Every structure is written in C-alpha cells, then in structure tokens.
Amino acid sequence: MVRKTFETEIQQVKDNVLVLGSMVEQALLDSVDALKKRDIKAAEKIFAEDKEINKKRFEIENQLMILIATQQPMARDLRVLASTLEIISELERMGDYAKGIANINIRMGDTPLLKPLIDVPRMANKGVDMLHRALTAFVNEDVETAKNLPVEDDEVDALYNQIYRELMTFIIADPKTIERANWLLWVAHNLERFADRVTNICERTIFIATGELFEVKSSDDEFWKQQNK
Amino acid sequence: MQSENGKYAIETKNLSIFYGAFEAVKDVDLQIEKQKITAIIGPSGCGKSTLLRAFNRMNDFVVTSHVKGEILMHGTNLYGRGIDPVEVRRRIGMVFQKPNPFPKSIYENIAWGARINGFKGDMDELVEASLRGAALWDEVKDKLKESAYALSGGQQQRLCIARTIAIQPEIILMDEPASALDPISTLRIEELMQELKKNYTIIIVTHNMQQAARVSDYTAMMMLYEDTRSGTVIEFDATNRIFTNPKDKRTEDYVTGRFG
Numbered sequence: 001m002v003r004k005t006f007e008t009e010i011q012q013v014k015d016n017v018l019v020l021g022s023m024v025e026q027a028l029l030d031s032v033d034a035l036k037k038r039d040i041k042a043a044e045k046i047f048a049e050d051k052e053i054n055k056k057r058f059e060i061e062n063q064l065m066i067l068i069a070t071q072q073p074m075a076r077d078l079r080v081l082a083s084t085l086e087i088i089s090e091l092e093r094m095g096d097y098a099k100g101i102a103n104i105n106i107r108m109g110d111t112p113l114l115k116p117l118i119d120v121p122r123m124a125n126k127g128v129d130m131l132h133r134a135l136t137a138f139v140n141e142d143v144e145t146a147k148n149l150p151v152e153d154d155e156v157d158a159l160y161n162q163i164y165r166e167l168m169t170f171i172i173a174d175p176k177t178i179e180r181a182n183w184l185l186w187v188a189h190n191l192e193r194f195a196d197r198v199t200n201i202c203e204r205t206i207f208i209a210t211g212e213l214f215e216v217k218s219s220d221d222e223f224w225k226q227q228n229k
Numbered sequence: 230m231q232s233e234n235g236k237y238a239i240e241t242k243n244l245s246i247f248y249g250a251f252e253a254v255k256d257v258d259l260q261i262e263k264q265k266i267t268a269i270i271g272p273s274g275c276g277k278s279t280l281l282r283a284f285n286r287m288n289d290f291v292v293t294s295h296v297k298g299e300i301l302m303h304g305t306n307l308y309g310r311g312i313d314p315v316e317v318r319r320r321i322g323m324v325f326q327k328p329n330p331f332p333k334s335i336y337e338n339i340a341w342g343a344r345i346n347g348f349k350g351d352m353d354e355l356v357e358a359s360l361r362g363a364a365l366w367d368e369v370k371d372k373l374k375e376s377a378y379a380l381s382g383g384q385q386q387r388l389c390i391a392r393t394i395a396i397q398p399e400i401i402l403m404d405e406p407a408s409a410l411d412p413i414s415t416l417r418i419e420e421l422m423q424e425l426k427k428n429y430t431i432i433i434v435t436h437n438m439q440q441a442a443r444v445s446d447y448t449a450m451m452m453l454y455e456d457t458r459s460g461t462v463i464e465f466d467a468t469n470r471i472f473t474n475p476k477d478k479r480t481e482d483y484v485t486g487r488f489g
Binding site: 003006075076077079211 | 438439442472473474475480481484485486487
C-alpha cells in the first residue's frame with residue numbers, strides 16, 4: 001500500500017516552503033539593494049510584501065494542520081510535518097529581518113550612508129546563498145549538506161566583525177557619526193541573525209533524516225567570546 | 230508458580246508456535262514489563278493473535294498446535310510439565326474482539342467465574358468492585374439482574390473486562406478489544422486500559438495503529454518471513470520510539486501506511 005495522495009500532499013507542502021523561501025530571499029536582497037540606492041519607495045514596497053510572506057506562512061501552517069489531523073502521520077512523515085512547522089516560522093522571522101532593514105532605510109530619511117556598502121551586500125548574498133542551499137537540502141532530505149552548511153556561518157560572522165570594527169573606527173574618529181554608524185550596525189546585525197537561522201533549518205533537516213534532535217555546532221559562541229574580549 | 234518482584238510479568242524465550250508442521254510464529258523473544266501496556270502490531274496473518282493466545286495457552290484448543298521454546302511467568306515455563314492450563318488462564322485473563330457475555334444476568338456474568346474458581350468472600354462486593362474496576366458500575370448498578378444482552382456493545386465489552394478482573398489475574402490479554410465498537414466506546418475502553426494498568430499488565434493485539442500509539446507503553450512489530458510465511462517480532466521498543474523513529478525500515482513502512 002503506497003500512500004500516493006499523502007505523498008503528493010507532502011510534496012506540495014515542500015514546494016510551498018520553497019516558494020516561501022524564495023520570497024524571503026528576494027526580500028532580503030531587495031532590502032539591501034534599496035538601502036544601497038537609498039531608495040525609500042523600494043523599502044516601502046518590501047514592508048508591504050512582508051505581509052505576503054506572513055500570509056504564505058499561515059497558508060502552509062494550515063496545510064500542515066490539516067495533514068496532521070486527517071492523515072495521522074507517523075515516524076518520518078511526522079518528523080517532516082513537525083519540522084516544516086518549525087522551518088516556516090524560521091522563514092517568517094527571516095523575512096522580518098528584511099523588513100527590519102527596509103525600516104532602517106525608511107527611518108534614515110535624507111541622511112546619507114556613512115560609507116558605500118561593500119561588506120553588507122556580501123553578508124546578504126552569503127546569507128541568501130546559505131538559505132537557498134539549506135532549503136534545497138530540506139526538500140531532498142540531504143543530511144550531508146545540512147551538516148556542512150552551518151560552518152559557513154563563520155564567513156558571515158567574520159564579515160559582521162569586520163563591519164563592526166570599521167564602524168568603530170568611524171565613531172572614534174568622529175563621534176558625530178555615531179547615529180549613522182549605528183544604522184549600519186543595526187543592518188549588519190539583522191544580516192548576522194538571518195544567517196544564524198539557516199543553521200536552525202539545517203537542524204530540522206537532520207532531524208527528519210535521522211530522528212535525532214541536536215544543536216549543530218555553531219561558532220557563534222566563539223563570535224561572542226571575540227566580542228567580549 | 231511463585232510470585233516475585235521482577236521487572237517483567239512474562240517473558241518468551243526462543244518461542245515458536247506450530248500448527249502441525251507449519252511454524253506460524255518463529256523465534257520470539259519478548260519481555261513484557263509489569264503494569265505496562267504492550268501492543269502487538271503488524272499486518273494481517275503475521276501471527277499476532279497466535280502469539281497472544283500462546284500466553285495463556287488458548288492455542289491448546291487447536292489440537293495440532295504445539296510450541297517450542299519457553300514462556301516464562303515468574304521464572305516458570307507455562308508450557309512446562311505439570312502446569313495446569315486452567316490455572317494459567319486464571320492468572321492470565323483474556324478479552325476478545327467480540328463482546329461475549331454469558332446469556333445470564335449482569336450479576337451472574339461476574340459471579341459465575343468467581344464461584345467456579347472457589348471464591349468464598351462477599352459476592353456482592355466482588356461484583357461491585359469488578360464493575361467499578363471496569364468503569365461500568367454507575368451504568369448498571371440498578372439493573373444487575375437484567376440480561377447482559379440488554380447492554381450496548383461497548384457496555385458488554387466492559388462487562389467482559391469486569392468478568393476478567395473478577396478472577397484477579399495478573400495479566401490481561403486483549404485481542405482487538407475495541408474493533409467491534411463505535412468510536413466513543415473505543416475511547417472508553419482505552420481510558421479504562423490506562424486505569425487497569427495500575428493493577429494489571431496488559432498485552433493488546435490491534436490492527437489500529439493509532440490505538441496502539443495512543444494506549445501502549447511498548448510496541449512489538451510483527452512481520453512474516455517471506456520464504457517460510459512464519460511470523461516473528463522484527464522490532465520491539467518503547468511505543469514513542471516505534472511511532473516517531475523506528476529502527477527497522479519495515480516498521481517505518483508499516484506505521485507510516487506504506488505497507489500492510
């Protein structure tokens with residue numbers, strides 16, 4: 001007995017997660033691009049589109065609740081559905097980081113950027129690239145990729161560190177730059193958190209495949225140690 | 230059969246069950262924990278009921294049946310020399326798929342078994358305690374003299390459970406106890422099982438995997454050997470594990486509905 005209908009429905013959920021993921025990826029790239037160009041209109045559009053992301057998340061959540069209620073999923077099926085619930089809530093919050101960056105852009109008003117953005121777009125690109133591969137690994141239940149991806153968060157953290165130090169030198173040289181430096185630090189922080197959440201998605205993929213729930217080694221602790229020195 | 234405070238109510242060692250030359254169940258090693266509910270699941274014809282019936286020697290009624298290996302209760306082999314199958318069945322009661330009350334009054338359904346087992350105490354008390362134990366007392370206390378057949382299917386099944394516990398067995402075997410009942414009666418039986426396990430060890434055979442997941446503490450998954458068509462236990466673990474992350478691919482396929 002093959003559960004063809006149920007399997008098709010799980011596949012539809014996964015497809016929907018990919019759609020949600022690409023909405024979040026696009027929102028993040030757009031938010032950084034809008035900031036780079038100081039395009040307030042584009043930032044406002046991202047704000048509006050975040051509602052669509054939230055709507056999509058609720059749609060998938062509903063779909064999952066119906067499957068759990070009607071199909072009595074067990075074992076791996078249950079892990080897929082439970083993990084997907086977790087992943088869509090990660091994605092929704094990752095969308096909020098894009099909204100956060102758009103918000104900073106709007107609040108900056110006419111204030112010009114303290115410096116041209118170089119490492120910030122790098123962080124965004126790296127984060128989006130990681131998310132994309134994490135979701136592909138989720139859909140394919142690819143444990144190897146899910147295990148290896150979180151290490152790449154180090155690159156994002158290194159960029160964050162670099163931005164932090166650079167902004168500090170601006171502030172030390174001219175304390176009047178504090179506010180403008182702070183805007184950018186805030187942006188970088190949003191991007192750093194975005195990449196952190198990719199690790200959470202990878203943890204769920206590993207859980208689906210192995211049934212083991214554990215925290216994938218993250219170098220975040222290391223990062224905070226560096227900051228506290 | 231000496232009583233002792235071991236962890237297990239009953240154990241099987243290399244147990245094989247035959248009908249004539251046909252080995253229906255092969256090499257089962259199970260340890261059934263005391264005061265827990267153990268479910269036996271698996272596709273049709275894999276030997277679940279045969280295994281269950283071996284525990285209280287019900288298979289003895291099939292003349293060609295015999296066993297190899299051991300079923301140990303408090304260290305005593307139930308198939309050993311000099312063991313009285315009637316005594317085995319007194320210690321290990323059984324509830325069947327279809328409620329099978331005697332064509333007698335509700336009261337007599339419980340009193341009869343106790344009486345022939347030499348019960349000398351206060352019969353009214355025993356009847357009430359048994360009916361309370363089976364969560365049936367409040368529904369029947371005013372009509373104890375009426376025929377058991379006047380009860381609903383769910384009530385009849387609880388009466389059969391009351392009849393079983395009146396003998397004060399240690400273990401209760403249940404063979405699809407709710408499959409002939411409506412959903413509400415089913416849930417009542419399941420609730421009752423949770424009450425019963427405070428005093429008894431329960432082994433249940435069920436086709437309803439959700440039921441096994443809901444009620445049991447441990448689950449034994451049975452399958453047929455492809456070549457010999459003998460059934461065996463392929464995986465035995467905590468129910469929580471069997472239904473979230475089983476080790477055997479065949480268990481996974483069965484509990485997720487891909488096989489069976």
